[in-house]
Amino acid sequence: MPRTSxxxxxxxxxxxxxxxxxxxxxxxxxxxxxVGLLSGSLYAHIDSKEDLLLRIVRQGGQDFxxxxxxxxxxxxxxxxxxxxxxxxxxxxxxxSRSIATVFLYEWRALSPANRDQVLQWRxxxxxxxxxxxDEGVRSGEFRPLELSLTRLFALxxxxxxxxxxxxxxxxxxxxxxxxxxxxLTEGIRARP
Amino acid sequence: MPRTSxxxxxxxxxxxxxxxxxxxxxxxxxxxxxVGLLSGSLYAHIDSKEDLLLRIVRQGGQDFxxxxxxxxxxxxxxxxxxxxxxxxxxxxxxxSRSIATVFLYEWRALSPANRDQVLQWRxxxxxxxxxxxDEGVRSGEFRPLELSLTRLFALxxxxxxxxxxxxxxxxxxxxxxxxxxxxLTEGIRARP
DNA sequence: CCTACCGATCGGTAGG
DNA sequence: CCTACCGATCGGTAGG
Numbered sequence: 001m002p003r004t005s006x007x008x009x010x011x012x013x014x015x016x017x018x019x020x021x022x023x024x025x026x027x028x029x030x031x032x033x034x035v036g037l038l039s040g041s042l043y044a045h046i047d048s049k050e051d052l053l054l055r056i057v058r059q060g061g062q063d064f065x066x067x068x069x070x071x072x073x074x075x076x077x078x079x080x081x082x083x084x085x086x087x088x089x090x091x092x093x094x095x096s097r098s099i100a101t102v103f104l105y106e107w108r109a110l111s112p113a114n115r116d117q118v119l120q121w122r123x124x125x126x127x128x129x130x131x132x133x134d135e136g137v138r139s140g141e142f143r144p145l146e147l148s149l150t151r152l153f154a155l156x157x158x159x160x161x162x163x164x165x166x167x168x169x170x171x172x173x174x175x176x177x178x179x180x181x182x183x184l185t186e187g188i189r190a191r192p
Numbered sequence: 193m194p195r196t197s198x199x200x201x202x203x204x205x206x207x208x209x210x211x212x213x214x215x216x217x218x219x220x221x222x223x224x225x226x227v228g229l230l231s232g233s234l235y236a237h238i239d240s241k242e243d244l245l246l247r248i249v250r251q252g253g254q255d256f257x258x259x260x261x262x263x264x265x266x267x268x269x270x271x272x273x274x275x276x277x278x279x280x281x282x283x284x285x286x287x288s289r290s291i292a293t294v295f296l297y298e299w300r301a302l303s304p305a306n307r308d309q310v311l312q313w314r315x316x317x318x319x320x321x322x323x324x325x326d327e328g329v330r331s332g333e334f335r336p337l338e339l340s341l342t343r344l345f346a347l348x349x350x351x352x353x354x355x356x357x358x359x360x361x362x363x364x365x366x367x368x369x370x371x372x373x374x375x376l377t378e379g380i381r382a383r384p
Numbered sequence: 385c386c387t388a389c390c391g392a393t394c395g396g397t398a399g400g
Numbered sequence: 401c402c403t404a405c406c407g408a409t410c411g412g413t414a415g416g
Binding site: 142156183187 | 215217271301332333338341344345349351352355363371372375377378381
């Protein structure tokens with residue numbers, strides 16, 4: 001009784017192709033070929049091509065939420081939690097790069113109703129970060145910040161990893177995340 | 193003798209549609225309709241759909257280069273030049289949002305040969321930023337930095353503006369750029 | 385710049 | 401899961 005169903009294989013193939021070429025540039029025949037099927041046979045596993053996209057985006061939203069949400073409630077200073085959250089976010093991008101790319105960009109290809117749904121998941125995730133930043137401002141660990149802009153600044157930079165991360169590269173995700181956290185908290189200006 | 197040829201109108205329509213829906217989700221019929229033509233008539237102005245994409249991406253590359261390159265040689269401290277460059281980059285994103293989006297993301301839809309060309313333009317632009325950061329490190333204005341990672345961090349955050357910038361929003365590009373520059377140089381940690 | 389069209393390919397289905 | 405197919409639409413062209 002294998003844990004990996006055919007559907008899982010289809011989802012993985014679709015995520016890779018959507019991330020690599022984009023949703024609209026990927027055909028159901030491409031996806032079917034990757035899993036050794038003919039295009040018609042895919043429809044025994046999925047409802048439609050868009051259904052596939054929605055499932056992948058949902059998975060991405062879950063991955064990020066599950067990685068970061070638990071960090072909010074650990075008994076640590078906000079500064080420490082922010083550093084942990086940044087690493088958790090970037091680790092998720094690196095570990096599930098295709099899914100992360102689809103969650104971060106390709107969700108735009110969804111039809112309006114599904115897009116609205118995704119917008120809510122994204123807002124819920126972004127809200128975790130706003131709370132984290134707010135906590136640090138209130139405790140005096142962070143400067144008074146424009147919360148929305150700071151969240152955009154940090155999250156955009158961290159998510160950008162999906163565009164260039166190379167598992168074979170010299171730096172590990174943990175090392176990159178540590179450098180990014182340092183840039184975010186300390187800035188680039190030299191201090192006496 | 194109007195300065196705006198039909199080709200300019202076609203390019204503008206294509207940039208808007210490529211940015212909004214993506215290259216593959218946009219049809220030549222969509223573009224033709226926006227400028228009041230039938231799809232076949234477009235081909236009096238362009239060679240192919242991909243030709244249109246390449247022209248827009250090239251324009252984007254030029255816009256960014258022309259905005260930032262002159263700043264490198266002005267007689268100012270690196271810190272000041274970095275702040276100016278960040279504002280110039282973000283102003284370019286805001287002013288030509290569609291073109292910037294196509295330059296930043298949709299270039300992936302190009303065929304391999306054209307993609308290689310774009311990769312060179314991008315590398316040339318990124319090199320301006322590496323030089324700027326290096327100058328500040330050498331002068332002692334910036335901490336010792338991992339140049340590539342810092343460039344990615346700063347440029348990814350700044351470019352992210354294209355995803356959410358609203359010309360009708362409460363904050364102007366200049367205000368957003370100033371806040372971003374402050375985050376980049378000072379970090380978020382409170383200081384005594 | 386339009387009329388009229390083309391071959392190719394798309395997402396998806398019926399019936400087994 | 402395959403065979404055999406479908407209507408729709410795609411990028412692009414010929415001839416005026």
